[in-house]
Amino acid sequence: MTYLYSFIFVGLVSALGQLILDNTKLTPGHITSIFVVVGAFLDIFNIYDHIINFVGAGAMVPITSFGHSLIHGALAKxxxxxxxxxxxxxxxxxxxxIISAIIFSFAFSLIFNSKD
Amino acid sequence: MDRIKYKHIVDKYKSDENKIINLVISFLIGGLVGAISVGLTDLYSYILDIPSKDATTFMIVTLIIISCLFTALGFFDKWVTFAKCGLIIPITGFAHSMMSSSLEFKKEGFIYGIGSNMFKLAGSVIVYGVVSASLFGTIRYVFFGG
Known part of the structure; x- marks a missing residue:
């Protein structure tokens, strides 16, 4: 059942981003930044925690969970x-x-060249 | 004849910008990424015998490695052009933006190329994430007690 919930949740978040991208002048950079801020904001009232408990691992995939993880790491300390x-x-x-993204981006950019 | 040809060419480029098709595609691809991530989490928690909360970290690292590798090999750009927000909103978009900007500026050298341009696009996510998380975290600490 978590497969279905994760499919629907991540799909809905992506479709919401696409809706904003198509109907406004905002670029993908604006949208990801807005989503991170929204993810952090939803955690003032524990809303994103309830979503993760309900949806499961899929809720950690959208960029909104980045804001959630930042605020939770801070509050745990x-x-x-x-x-x-x-x-x-x-x-x-x-x-x-973040660290794995830095390490692998650096390693692969040493090995591969830009295609165009 | 020319008019028909012209209409044909216009339609070919118009159909790319169909908003409803874009919406459905990003829903399906984004959902697929979500379902795959649950599959990976279950796999890791089964193989390594760890709770699923720890397995999500491995899952996120796997998604980042896959999207970095596919971007470096050159075909992830086409997938992002096709799926748009279906691959930009999940963590794959974060890794893709870092990988593509460091590849793009590789020719300008290690320090001013890769080093200073890696966070060209992903930096805004981290900056606004940290600023908003510290603001909202302080609010929550003061009013709700952490």
Missing amino acids: TSEMGLSGILMGMFDLTSAG
């Missing part, structure tokens, strides 16, 4: 060291994604 935990723990949960 605040329980240990107060407000300064926001500075210390911001990248705790997202570092795997």
Whole structure:
């Protein structure tokens, strides 16, 4: 059942992005930035947590979950060291994604050349 | 004859911009990426015998490696042109933007090419993610207690 829920959720988020892309002058860069901010905003009231509990792993795939992971890493550290935990723990949960993207982008750009 | 030919050419380029078809395609491709990610998570949690929450990290890293490799091999650009937001909104779009900008500027050298242009497109995601997460995180810490 998580397969179906994930299919529908990721599909709906992508279709929403496509709807914004087609009907406004915003570029994909604007849309991904807006979605990250929306993902962080939804977490003030724990809304994105409920979505992840309901949908499962598929909810971690859209870029909205990047904002969610940032705010959750920050808040997990605040329980240990107060407000300064926001500075210390911001990248705790997202570092795997960012670091692997940097390493593999660098490694593949050493090996391959641009096609056009 | 020329008019028919002209109409034919116009229709050929018009059909690319059909909004409803774009919507359906991005829904289907985005949904497919979501379903594949659940499959990968189940696979990793079964093989490595770890809880599915840890397996999602491996799943995200796998998606990033795949989209970086396919971008470097040259055919992911065509997929993104076809699927648009179906591949831009998932984490594949983040990896694709980093990989394509570092490949594009490779000829300008290691420091000013790859090094300073890798986050040309993906940087805005990180900047606005961090700014908004620290603002909303502070609000939540102060008003809801973390």
